Amino acid sequence: MALPASIRSSVTPPELELIASEQLVDIIPLIAMDKTAFISGAYGPLRPPAKSRVPLWMATNLKLKKKCHIVPPDWLCVEFLQDRLMRETSQAEFCELPFRFAEVAKVLLDVASDDMQNPDKIRSLLKDLREARQAKSREGLQKLDHSELSLPNFCSLEINEIRPFFVRAMGVLTQVSRTTQE
Amino acid sequence: MNERHSPDILGCQEDVLGRLLDHIRRQSETVQLLRGDPDSSEEEHFRIMLAQTEIERVKFVVRSYVRTRLFKIEKYARYIVATPEIQDRLSQAELTHAQKFAHLVESHFNKSVLQGLPPEQRSLHDQTAFMPKMITEPDKTRAVFAHAREHCPPVRLPDGTALEMEKGRISLVPYHVIEHLLARGSVELV
Numbered sequence: 001m002a003l004p005a006s007i008r009s010s011v012t013p014p015e016l017e018l019i020a021s022e023q024l025v026d027i028i029p030l031i032a033m034d035k036t037a038f039i040s041g042a043y044g045p046l047r048p049p050a051k052s053r054v055p056l057w058m059a060t061n062l063k064l065k066k067k068c069h070i071v072p073p074d075w076l077c078v079e080f081l082q083d084r085l086m087r088e089t090s091q092a093e094f095c096e097l098p099f100r101f102a103e104v105a106k107v108l109l110d111v112a113s114d115d116m117q118n119p120d121k122i123r124s125l126l127k128d129l130r131e132a133r134q135a136k137s138r139e140g141l142q143k144l145d146h147s148e149l150s151l152p153n154f155c156s157l158e159i160n161e162i163r164p165f166f167v168r169a170m171g172v173l174t175q176v177s178r179t180t181q182e
Numbered sequence: 183m184n185e186r187h188s189p190d191i192l193g194c195q196e197d198v199l200g201r202l203l204d205h206i207r208r209q210s211e212t213v214q215l216l217r218g219d220p221d222s223s224e225e226e227h228f229r230i231m232l233a234q235t236e237i238e239r240v241k242f243v244v245r246s247y248v249r250t251r252l253f254k255i256e257k258y259a260r261y262i263v264a265t266p267e268i269q270d271r272l273s274q275a276e277l278t279h280a281q282k283f284a285h286l287v288e289s290h291f292n293k294s295v296l297q298g299l300p301p302e303q304r305s306l307h308d309q310t311a312f313m314p315k316m317i318t319e320p321d322k323t324r325a326v327f328a329h330a331r332e333h334c335p336p337v338r339l340p341d342g343t344a345l346e347m348e349k350g351r352i353s354l355v356p357y358h359v360i361e362h363l364l365a366r367g368s369v370e371l372v
Contacts, residue, residue, distance in 0.1 A: 015246070018239065036229050038209075038236050061235055067228075154352050159327050166354060170325035174356065 013103075016156055020103035021057040026071035029062070056104065060111050070112040073098075076105055078118055081125040088132045094154060102130070102157040137162055141169070202244055209237055251276065258320060259284040322358040328369045 029046035036043060043054045051071065054062075062068040074080065075098060087095045098104070105126055113119035137158060213230050255262065255276055262268055262280045269277055330351045363369045 018242065021239075031228070033229060036232070038233065057235065057239060058232060061232060159352070163327065167325045170354065170356070171321075171323070174323050 011160060013157065013160065016100070016160060017103045017107060020100040020156075021055065021060070021107065023056050023100065023104060024053050025056050025059050025073060025104075025108075026051050026053055027059050027062065027068040028071060029068045031062075031067045056107060060107060063111050063115075070108060070115050072108055072112070072116050073104070075101065076108060076116070076122065078121050078125065081122060081129065085125055085129050085132065088129060092136075094133060094136060097155055100156050102126075102155055133158060134161075141166070202240060206237055206240055206244075209233055213237070252279075254320075255280050256283055259287065261320070322361070323356050325354050326357050326360070326371050328353050328355055328360050328364070328371060330369050 028051055031046065033046040035045045043052075043058065046052055046068075059068065059070050063070055084095050084097065105122075108116075109119060109123060109126075116122060137154075213233055255272070259280045262272070262277075263284045272280065330353075360369050364371065
């Protein structure tokens with residue numbers, strides 16, 4: 001078959017990671033490179049030690065060859081995440097986070113944890129944040145009906161996580177409401 | 183990505199696809215050319231490698247897009263052949279494939295099972311109401327996650343209320359509600 005059964009209903013996290021890797025991050029290059037044209041646009045020139053902005057996939061690639069340092073984005077630091085976690089646990093709604101924060105954070109923590117201060121702390125904060133939000137999304141299931149559910153500040157990985165279940169549930173509700181109408 | 187999340191077949195992005203393939207071809211040619219150059223510096227090698235990485239990434243996305251469409255076309259082949267308005271959304275190659283595939287499936291059913299049935303039950307068409315239907319149709323009531331890229335005019339929900347989506351809002355709604363918004367590009371599926 002053209003599409004394996006396992007990926008028919010939803011995309012997989014590695015695929016989301018691939019999409020998220022198109023986002024731009026700041027790096028401090030350790031090698032020089034002229035401006036180079038790529039399919040998604042032209043990046044460079046790289047002139048150490050000046051900062052430059054490249055897509056995440058390129059940054060990972062350079063990092064793995066020890067040719068740059070990645071500057072983590074503003075939101076990926078202990079203070080910011082701690083603040084968000086506080087808000088997340090004290091308020092009922094989801095707090096604002098970058099749409100693909102989970103994927104970007106994972107990639108950065110995997111390859112560039114030595115460029116961050118306190119990566120372990122960040123890891124555990126991200127995990128707490130995820131758990132808090134997961135609990136909320138489960139509660140949100142009560143509000144599900146057959147017409148609409150709005151999900152402000154949801155991020156892509158979370159949507160992916162709840163997709164199969166919520167879509168099925170909504171399908172069942174649609175059927176139920178159709179039968180009661182008839 | 184829209185293609186992957188939508189239950190129905192969307193319009194074919196033929197020119198985008200063509201442009202991408204062009205880019206890939208040109209970039210690969212440059213890479214090949216530079217590769218053959220024996221006195222390229224180390225820095226050159228480095229750029230070649232980066233360019234190649236990107237080519238692979240783009241190729242993966244393109245492949246994933248084409249495979250998804252192929253899967254849908256094969257699943258709904260008989261529906262596509264029966265409904266003219268959906269045929270506009272397919273490229274010429276896709277349409278030919280759908281027709282051939284539908285024909286193959288039909289003749290296979292005929293040879294393997296239908297021959298042995300009484301004549302009045304032989305047809306594969308829906309004159310009498312069969313449950314489930316003979317032709318697989320896309321399920322447009324399936325829920326999708328829609329992300330508003332701009333402010334959208336209100337749409338009618340199945341329970342009668344109107345929904346106005348401001349920019350950036352993410353909602354779980356049945357597909358048929360936002361179908362026209364998706365075609366216009368005001369929302370994207372996530």
